[in-house]
Amino acid sequence: MKWKRVWGIVKKEVKELLRDPIGLITFLFVPVSMMIIFGYGMKLEVKKVPFGVFDLDKSSLSREIAEKFKANREYFDFKGEVNSYKRGIDLITDEKIRFLLVFPPKFEEKFKEGKNTRYQAIIDGTFPYRATVIKSYVEGITVKENLDRLKLQDVLKVKSRYWFNESLNQDYIIAVGTLAVVLLISPAVFSALLIVKEKEMGSIYNVYSSPITKGEFLMGKLLAGFTISIPVFLICYGMTVLLFGVPQKGSTLLMVIGSLIYVAVSVSFGLLISNLFSSQAAAFIGTTILTVVPSVLYSGYMTPVSSMDMSGYITAHIIPTYYYLKFIKGIFFKGAPLSVLWRELAVLILFLVSVYLITYVTFKKREK
């Protein structure tokens, strides 16, 4: 392998990008905006939920419970009472409110007779996560109300604590997960165009007819994608630590080494797609679909791998993001050393080598 030729390709790609200011700016701006939007947006917070009340009892008990909801302005937003059940359902259907409290007649009477009494909460189920969170809010308020009434609030305690350390809040976890997702998508999508653009423009014929070997050509493209993606890594890593303020317990050197290997995996995946297809649109769409859904949904970023079914569990293990996420969580939150994290690192290297080899085997130095 003649490294001079390899560097020639790297230099060409870097120059090409530098001479395309709009391309360069958008390329660097995409990871930044993804970090910000995912980092802040993935919180899945459910607050200020609009709700209504349909009170058929109009007793002091029903009013008291409704008051508990109205008083909690951070979580609920009272939109008013309705005077018919149908009107309440219409408001839900119309997205004006997300849940409706219904107090039946004799709600208080039953309670005073010493029987258990019951009211209803009708919740809009269009967004299932939101619906279950609202359900838990409503149940939580009811439990608290009972504990207060039975004067048990100081006797019975259930305390939830987040494990590892108190400084580990959800924002940090999301920021670190977002880092893993963005470092897969951005380098892969960029590299997905590296080979196919030459095919589409016809300049690939220069490559076919020149003395450069396919090993040199592919290595050049890999290193080009990698070099260009280094700033993306630095920006996203910087944002994770500085903007989101995630405290890092472990070694920075290990973090950089592991991340660069992961970036190389992303680049090699983009190149593979770029090699297999003959139009930039196809390569871009393919890479986007094949990276976004698995990395967001199956890597353990959104949902825990431990509660996936068998097929989900297997899918998770064939996605590099799963290993990288484990790796950086280990470094950021546990300060784990190489002796603990070598396995994840080894798997990432295995990904890199095998994807590169597949690209090497499938790349033909002639027209198909």
Added chain:
Amino acid sequence: MKFLVLLYKEFLQFMRNRGLLIFTVYAFTLDIYLAATGIDLTLKNASFYAQDRDYSFLSRELISKFPPYYFNFKGYLMDDDQIDKVLLDDRAIGVIEIPQKFEKNIKEGKRLEVGVLVNGAEISSSYLFSAYAEQIIYTFLTGNFMRGGSWIEVRPRIFFNQNASSKVFMAYSELLTVITLFLLLLPAAAIVIEKERGNVEMLLVSPVPIEFFTTVKVIAMSILVLIFTALALFFTVEKLSGVPFHGKEIDFLLLTAAYAFTTTGLSLFIASISENMLQVSQLTILILVSVLYLSGSWTPIESMPKILQWLSALSPLKYYINGALSIAIKGRSLWELRDQIYALLILGGALFTAGTFFLKKKS
């Protein structure tokens, strides 16, 4: 006639692009199926352990109260080191800590505290785990503790999707995302590739005006996306994933057509400022992610900061999601959703005018 010839050319070009065809089929079938069936944002099958310092009849009874649909009991842990291990290795979402003299204190009506340790490293399930677990434990404790006195219960009923199944939502939300991705990309890619190859210059000297040419491309791509949407709706969503559709399919498609008008307007806009596919691809992702976030499908719009709430009025996906989910899940008719359609058409009109204007100015 000119129109039909050009339309035919676009279809032919699309069908001959084998890679694009493969991924389009993949996106509208397997991709949606994977998202619908593989992922659950609500609490399901959540692995947990218990550290039981009492190991009495009541403490074991408490653990048995965790319903298997939501929870998955993995076993008892002896010491704190083990808690560390299962939580740090992400092998469980939580650990229930039952104190010594648990049964005795309940029977004697003495103070007692049960702990719920939650693995902080999970976005969607850590909150739900602690909320559900607290509810179950409180209900159990007060039930066994009761010193007389009556009890207020709430019966939550979830409308439109009784089990709050993620499958329904994920199937449609992935479908809408895929539709958005293709509507944003295809027209822009089709126009920019002509720019890259220099065909636009040829057009400038031909009798076909450039806006006519781009309009045909937009229409062709919209028709393609609509065809795939119909296929995805009948086949992937209803047949493959087994997700019910409550409205009229034609309403859904008409709404999608209105959305296609707006989104291809955005695509024209991308095409007008892009010179090459690198720019198209990066701008597409940029717009896709922003439009997705502002649509309110992740964070509800009412819990966003005020400025983002206003900005969300500009996300066409917001109107489309509301409309499409209303038709698909709630079974509403198009006429009831005319406001969403007006919004889409107004937004689309503005985008189309701006996009065409810039495109003409630049060439």
